[in-house]
Amino acid sequence: MWKAVASNALTLFIVLLIAAAAIVAWGRNEFVKPGPLTEAVCVQVERGASLAAVSRNLETRGAVTDARIFRIGTEYSGRSADLKFGSYLVRPGASMEDVLTALTQGGASTCGQEIQLVIGVASANAVLRELDPATNRFVEVVKFEPGTVEVPAEYTEAAAKPDMRFTVTLVEGATSWQVADALKRADFLSGEVASVPPEGALAPQSYDVEKGSDRAALIARMTRAQEDILAALWPGRAPDLPYDTPEEAMIMASIIEKETGVPDERGLVASVFVNRLRQGMRLQTDPTVIYGITKGEGVLGRGLRQSELRRATPYNTYVIAGLPPTPIANPGRASIGAALNPQESDYVFFVADGTGGHAFAVTLAEHNANVARWRAIEAEAAAGEGGGVQTAD
Template identity: 65%
Template sequence: MWRNIASNALSLSIVALIVLGGVIGWGKREYVAEGPLETAICLKVETGSNFTRVSEALDAQGAISSPSIFRMGADYSGKATELKAGSFLVEEHASMEEIVDIVTRGGASTCGTEVVYRIGVNAAEYQVRELDPATQSFNLVAEFDPDVEAPADYTRVRGQPDTRYRVAIAEGATSWQIVDALNKVEFLSGEITEVPPEGMLAPDSYEMRPGDDRADLIARMRASQEERLAAAWEARDPDVPYESPEEALVMASIVEKETGVPEERGQVASVFVNRLEQGMRLQTDPTVIYGITRGQGVLGRGLRQSELRAETPYNTYVISGLPPTPIANPGMASIEAALNPDTTDYLFFVADGTGGHAFAQTLEEHNRNVARWREIEAERANQ
């Protein structure tokens, strides 16, 4: 009898182990399997939260199939104590394993509220934006000038720990404009007392944290521009007529200020390169304007004939070759265009009324393009 009892007990133990193994295997498969979420969501994890609360929130939003498997998976992977506070984008059909990785990885929040301080060529502004997780596009909540009182929408999100911050620099902004605007950023610290060399600040979008030092941001911009320029110089067309990367940067800044149409940059660069190679003057208005303003704001009017005739280091209607320094901070596309311009015979260009330019090889053809542009200007003035 005892032998039968022992045999039955052993059989039951084996069955139990098989069942347990099956359950564990099923749980593992559920943990790594595609999740039930039909539309991406923004998951907010509060400071001091835990995996129980997170699993309940995910279950309520239909993002996981089993809160208990979610928690056990976090325990088994050794991540149960690594939960990070913030707002995190959970993609549709994300597995429980992927979600655990998202909320324990750390770093900046990936969705929710974003404050962007935009520095353009004409002005700077704050933007408060909210990410729509379903479309992964931002909805503008508020925008305002740094010199006016901040609206309630900004004040509301300013103290939230999961609010993200960025400083976005537009291509073509001058170093003075960037420094002037950065010294007005409310969420940064320190003060920039010296304007960096023109052209040496990389236009880009920079992730920031409240209290970050302005000088550190300037250092990041300079390091990035130096890296970009060095890489482009190494990959340059060997026939470009520059003696140094600094000269290429001057040309890139002129290209940046002459066109906002991306596909035209190579053509515009080719015009100026062709002029340099033929000993012609560059004759470009943006350099003359920089000589007047020194990059400190916008001229706000047309150039006078006296200014076009004045002999200054930046008046390319009078001087030969390049001006002594860049006239703005060019983006990577303009740097690449300056160092690898299109191969053309163009020597002239003028606005064509579409936002782009009409290019010409001869002065006669250029004069016809200018005449057409004057007609367009006259028609617009009479509308």
């Protein structure tokens, strides 16, 4: 009898073991198979939210088929303590495992709203924007220049949210004075800006910040980032450059940055200035003259006068030989790279070509023909917006 009972018990145990294995296999399959979403959604994880609450929210939003399976799978994988608060984009067909990865991988939120301070060459704007999950593109909700207009109510309401993300984006070619001025006017930052950072010392890129972040600490981050970029690129510089120090390279990079907004032209623009230095020619670049007038404090807002082109200042490269004494803006990585490794060419002239780019020339005769074409374009458009070193002659 006892043998029969034992045999039956063993059989039952084996059956239960097989059933458990089948359930585990089924749950594992449910966890990794494509999910139910047909359109992307933005899922928010509240600060301090429990795994159970997050699981229920995912099921409610249609991101997972079963909150219990998601919760059990998360606990089984040992990632239940890794949930990050924020807003995350869940793409169509994402499995529960994909969703868990999105919610635990860390870093910046991938959807929802964010406030961005964009420091550009002409203005600094606070932008409240929101990611549209359907298109995976940010949509501008409101935009204004801090300190010049009344703060929109939508911005104030959004900035007060505890999970709001903030970024500061420095655009290539903005000056250090513009950066300091914009940071002072950013209401989500704190602390003082004791002085304007050295020109060229700040790396143009985006910086994630917390609400209440210290302005001086942010400037220090920008400075370290620029130092790291220069340190990484300097050892790979061309061997025969007509400037010898990292400081001189940054001056050249800033001129290149102000001369062209066309990425593919940076190397050619660099070659023009390098060729001029090698031949003992003056750089004759309008942006340096403008910097000598404005000191980087805003934009000139008009064309240069002949008297200004003739006036002797440390930055007037129509008058002085060689480089000006300091950078004239904060150059980005691409312009620094162009200054350190210019494209090979025989060009010593360039002028705007009416398309946003430039026409390059080797001889003065070729250059004069290019200038004549540009003047004709100006006359036809009835707007003289040549700007830049575009006449470098």
